[in-house]
Amino acid sequence: MEKFETIPAVRSYLKRERSRGKSIGLVPTMGALHRGHMELIRRSKEHTDLTAVSLFVNPIQFNSPEDLENYPRDLHRDLTLLSQEAVDLVFIPNETEMYPEAVITEFDFGPMEQVLEGQFRPGHFNGVGIVVSKLFHIIQPDMAFFGQKDLQQVTLIRRLVRDLSFPTTVVTVPTVRETNGLALSSRNLRLSEQGRDTASLLHQTLLFCQAELMKGGDWLFIKSQAMDRLLRTASIEPEYLELVELNRFSVMSSPVSGLPHALCIAAFVENIRLIDNIVISEEQN
Structure with missing residues (x-):
C-alpha cells in the first residue's frame, strides 16, 4: 500500500500508473473508517484497476467548530484497515497541503443547497464542493464512490461533475447498516x-x-x-x-x-x- 502526503508525490505516482493503462477509483473519506467505507473500497476494487483512498478531515465543510474538534480521528487504525483491504494508495494530506492559503472560491448550488443539510448547515456544501473538486483534480479518478447515507451530498456532487465536466463517473453505494438498522457513520x-x-x-x-x-x-x-x-x-x-x-x-x-x-x-x-x-x-x- 503506497502512502502519500503531498500533492506532487501522489500526482507523479498516478501519472505513471495511468500511463500503464490503469483505471483509477477514488474513495474520499475523512477517516474514522467503518464497514460502510470498506464497502465503498470493495466496489472500487471491483470496477477499477487501482483504488485510492483519501484521509482528510476537511475543516471548511464544518459549520460548527465543536463538531470539527470532536470529529473522531485514529490514523493508525484507519491505515491498518486500509492495509487489510489491500488498498493500492492512501492520500493523507494535512490542512496546509490542501489549503496553503485561505480559500476564497465559493460554490453556489442554487436551490439544491437551500434545503435540508444546506438549510441547517450553512456553508457545508461549499466546503464539500471545494474539497471534492480538489481531490478530483489531484487524483483524476475514472470513478468515485460515495455512500447513499449522504444522499444530498452525492446529488450535489453529481451536479458538480456535470457542470464542470469532470471525466469521472460518480457511483452511489447503498447505505451499510447495523443489525438494528442504524446507518453506519x-x-x-x-x-x-x-x-x-x-x-x-x-x-x-x-x-x-x-x-x-x-x-x-x-x-x-x-x-x-x-x-x-x-x-x-x-x-x-x-x-x-x-x-x-x-x-x-x-x-x-x-x-x-x-x-x-x-x-x-x-x-x-x-x-x-x-x-x-x-x-x-x-x-x-
Whole structure:
C-alpha cells in the first residue's frame, strides 16, 4: 500500500500508473473508517484497476467548530484497515497541503443547497464542493464512490461533475447498516450503547413513513405522526423529516408519479447529529 502526503508525490505516482493503462477509483473519506467505507473500497476494487483512498478531515465543510474538534480521528487504525483491504494508495494530506492559503472560491448550488443539510448547515456544501473538486483534480479518478447515507451530498456532487465536466463517473453505494438498522457513520462512535439503540429509530421512522405512503396516506399527516409519536417520545430531537424529489432535491408535499424521490431525516440523539434516508424510486437522470 503506497502512502502519500503531498500533492506532487501522489500526482507523479498516478501519472505513471495511468500511463500503464490503469483505471483509477477514488474513495474520499475523512477517516474514522467503518464497514460502510470498506464497502465503498470493495466496489472500487471491483470496477477499477487501482483504488485510492483519501484521509482528510476537511475543516471548511464544518459549520460548527465543536463538531470539527470532536470529529473522531485514529490514523493508525484507519491505515491498518486500509492495509487489510489491500488498498493500492492512501492520500493523507494535512490542512496546509490542501489549503496553503485561505480559500476564497465559493460554490453556489442554487436551490439544491437551500434545503435540508444546506438549510441547517450553512456553508457545508461549499466546503464539500471545494474539497471534492480538489481531490478530483489531484487524483483524476475514472470513478468515485460515495455512500447513499449522504444522499444530498452525492446529488450535489453529481451536479458538480456535470457542470464542470469532470471525466469521472460518480457511483452511489447503498447505505451499510447495523443489525438494528442504524446507518453506519463515524459519528456513531460518540454514541453510548443505549444511544445506538435509540438511534435505530431513525431508520424505523423512515420505514414507517414509506409504508404509510405506499398505502396512499397523506404525507403531511404521516410526517406529523412520525415526528411526535416515534421520535420525540424516544427523546430524539428531529431537525427535519422530508420527502424530496431526487434530481433537484426539492421538498415535496406529496409523491408525484414518475418522479424519483426519497425520504430524508436528520435528528439529534445524545446531542449527536445523525442523518439517514430511504430512496423510494431510483430512476435518476
